[in-house]
Amino acid sequence: MTALATESRTAPSRFAWFAADTWVVARRHLVRLVHRPDELLGTLLIPVMAVAMFGFVFGDALGAAMTVPGGEYREFLLPGLFALTMAFGIGNTTISVASDIRGGVLDRMRSLPMTPAAVLAGRSVADLLTAAVELAIVMALGTLLGWQWHGGVVALLAAFGLLALLRMAFSWIGILLGLPVSGPEAAMKYFSLLFPLAMVADTVIPTDLMPTWLSGPASWNPLSATVIATRNLFGNPAGPATSWVAEHATALAVAWPLAITAVCMPLALARIRRIAR
Numbered sequence: 001m002t003a004l005a006t007e008s009r010t011a012p013s014r015f016a017w018f019a020a021d022t023w024v025v026a027r028r029h030l031v032r033l034v035h036r037p038d039e040l041l042g043t044l045l046i047p048v049m050a051v052a053m054f055g056f057v058f059g060d061a062l063g064a065a066m067t068v069p070g071g072e073y074r075e076f077l078l079p080g081l082f083a084l085t086m087a088f089g090i091g092n093t094t095i096s097v098a099s100d101i102r103g104g105v106l107d108r109m110r111s112l113p114m115t116p117a118a119v120l121a122g123r124s125v126a127d128l129l130t131a132a133v134e135l136a137i138v139m140a141l142g143t144l145l146g147w148q149w150h151g152g153v154v155a156l157l158a159a160f161g162l163l164a165l166l167r168m169a170f171s172w173i174g175i176l177l178g179l180p181v182s183g184p185e186a187a188m189k190y191f192s193l194l195f196p197l198a199m200v201a202d203t204v205i206p207t208d209l210m211p212t213w214l215s216g217p218a219s220w221n222p223l224s225a226t227v228i229a230t231r232n233l234f235g236n237p238a239g240p241a242t243s244w245v246a247e248h249a250t251a252l253a254v255a256w257p258l259a260i261t262a263v264c265m266p267l268a269l270a271r272i273r274r275i276a277r
Contacts, residue, residue, distance in 0.1 A: 023125070048141065050084065080227045086167040090171070094175075096178070124168060124172060128171070132164070155235070169257035173264050229249040230253075
């Protein structure tokens, strides 16, 4: 019945149904988050601790290594933490998807005239809306600690858009990782893989200060392009643009998330269709 109903819809009708189904799934995740604010708190805890540790405990020492005052180092640091907040959201995504699979949510949705793509798209939309709240909170915290942007509103919105693109890419990575695991407990182990990715990037220190064998891979980390581009848009201190990546950071901050999404999205859709059979 579901297949016949889907085939009988015109293209605009199918898009309208897809958009409606996507919003239903997204709203479900948002309502769940309202009732479980510890998930949002857990995502924010890491960047808040990073501000305290790297900004104040080690800030003067790291600033001295960069030959800048500690306050200027904190302005350098905050865009990196904004990107880390977007990246660390992958943990909640992976665990949530694994919980839905184990809890039979997909099986219940199979009884409805809903496409599997809407199930995943709704998860991604919910992640983006949640990320906007997370980013607003971390930016407000950074402002209280002395961070500020020095550009106009357009530059601020552009930086916000680049960070949202990064979150979208990590959302689809989290969805793809969460589909095949046995449950949320196993999904939590993926979160530990983020720390090397987060540190081996232009987030906490410039890649120029890393060993030569590490600075090359670190500069090509997708996080590095977004961090460098947002620092430029915010008018915050940035390391010297001595690499090709740094010189083309804005273009790469768009290209990397789109490429990651283009790879992970069809793989996730193929996976959920196999599960739904």
